[in-house]
Amino acid sequence: MTTSTRGATKVPAVLVLEDGRIFRGRAYGAVGVTFGEAVFSTGMTGYQETLTDPSYHRQVVVMTAPHVGNTGVNDEDPESKRIWVAGYVVRDPARVPSNWRSRRSLDDELRHQGVVGISSIDTRALTRHLRERGAMRVGIFSGNALPDEGTMLAEVRQAPEMKGADLSAEVATKEAYVVPAIGAKKFTVAAVDLGIKGMTPHRMAERGIEVHVLPATATAEDVYAVNPDGVFFSNGPGDPATADHPVSVMQAVLERGTPLFGICFGNQILGRALGFGTYKLKYGHRGINQPVQDRTTGKVEVTAHNHGFAVDAPLDQVSETPFGRAEVSHVCLNDNVVEGLQLLDRPAFSVQYHPEAAAGPHDAAYLFDRFVSLMEGQRA
Numbered sequence: 001m002t003t004s005t006r007g008a009t010k011v012p013a014v015l016v017l018e019d020g021r022i023f024r025g026r027a028y029g030a031v032g033v034t035f036g037e038a039v040f041s042t043g044m045t046g047y048q049e050t051l052t053d054p055s056y057h058r059q060v061v062v063m064t065a066p067h068v069g070n071t072g073v074n075d076e077d078p079e080s081k082r083i084w085v086a087g088y089v090v091r092d093p094a095r096v097p098s099n100w101r102s103r104r105s106l107d108d109e110l111r112h113q114g115v116v117g118i119s120s121i122d123t124r125a126l127t128r129h130l131r132e133r134g135a136m137r138v139g140i141f142s143g144n145a146l147p148d149e150g151t152m153l154a155e156v157r158q159a160p161e162m163k164g165a166d167l168s169a170e171v172a173t174k175e176a177y178v179v180p181a182i183g184a185k186k187f188t189v190a191a192v193d194l195g196i197k198g199m200t201p202h203r204m205a206e207r208g209i210e211v212h213v214l215p216a217t218a219t220a221e222d223v224y225a226v227n228p229d230g231v232f233f234s235n236g237p238g239d240p241a242t243a244d245h246p247v248s249v250m251q252a253v254l255e256r257g258t259p260l261f262g263i264c265f266g267n268q269i270l271g272r273a274l275g276f277g278t279y280k281l282k283y284g285h286r287g288i289n290q291p292v293q294d295r296t297t298g299k300v301e302v303t304a305h306n307h308g309f310a311v312d313a314p315l316d317q318v319s320e321t322p323f324g325r326a327e328v329s330h331v332c333l334n335d336n337v338v339e340g341l342q343l344l345d346r347p348a349f350s351v352q353y354h355p356e357a358a359a360g361p362h363d364a365a366y367l368f369d370r371f372v373s374l375m376e377g378q379r380a
């Protein structure tokens with residue numbers, strides 16, 4: 001059943017960037033105040049997956065697609081149990097959602113979950129500003145009686161920054177749980193949840209893997225207690241420079257030579273475990289149309305991204321690390337950012353982007369098969 005909606009409201013809203021740029025529009029979703037890091041996503045579709053991706057915790061997402069909410073909200077596409085974005089910015093919300101799976105409108109859902117948004121602003125100008133000046137702190141203020149601009153700006157400048165933020169434990173599961181293999185069980189994987197998206201264990205389960213999802217605080221003992229054939233480190237929010245605990249757990253896994261796969265935050269953790277640094281990108285990669293080259297095959301794939309940090313590793317040489325030789329396996333063709341790492345002497349690899357493709361193109365699904373091959377190789 002589809003409910004009708006008003007689309008943009010009449011309630012005024014203001015978006016205030018930390019550098020003093022201000023956009024005036026109308027309240028969208030919940031009315032109130034919110035702060036976060038302003039980032040933009042270029043995905044034309046997949047807004048439910050974006051909103052519910054735990055890696056967006058503390059980020060205010062600007063949609064470059066001008067018309068958002070057209071297909072409403074269904075119960076099948078969320079990547080977690082709630083919306084994680086700190087705020088939502090759209091040009092022109094759908095007035096009437098229409099889709100056979102739709103259960104409610106996007107603005108009702110945002111309101112229901114208390115997510116403050118803004119609509120009817122020039123999202124193209126905002127995106128160009130963020131591209132030129134970089135991702136920065138932002139506040140959205142909505143309501144009929146708003147503070148003056150100086151007060152709002154001062155509040156934005158007091159909000160915490162993304163650099164130095166340690167957020168995985170705020171989004172990850174508190175209790176371990178099991179996602180059963182679909183069909184015959186072939187392998188057991190321990191998946192360290194740093195902010196995992198629901199599609200990731202599903203992609204493994206489809207390949208006969210029983211996935212034991214463990215809290216971000218899991219120790220190496222917890223990982224080996226499930227007797228895993230492979231270990232996985234998930235995506236997640238925050239600055240990888242703060243992730244000392246998962247880095248040390250991963251080093252223990254590398255030491256034992258258990259097959260290892262990491263996605264996004266997991267790639268940054270592998271980078272750190274090998275001794276590389278990480279750094280903040282100017283405005284990051286977010287969307288479902290980013291070109292990446294797999295340097296091991298030369299093939300180019302179109303991929304889904306959501307990252308604001310990246311690994312600092314040499315692109316054109318094999319590096320000697322405490323765990324043997326490592327190389328950059330994938331690179332973004334837009335800006336040469338490191339998009340994947342692999343070890344040459346141990347069964348471990350990772351990618352900075354999202355092969356689970358929720359939402360997004362399925363070009364990179366082969367990476368889950370690579371993980372399975374590593375586990376098969378270990379048994380042979």
Ligand SMILES: NC(=O)CC[C@H](N)C(=O)O
Nearest residue numbers: 055235236264265308309
């Ligand atoms: N999706 C992710 O895992 C993001 C990783 C990290 N928080 C970043 O922004 O780069």
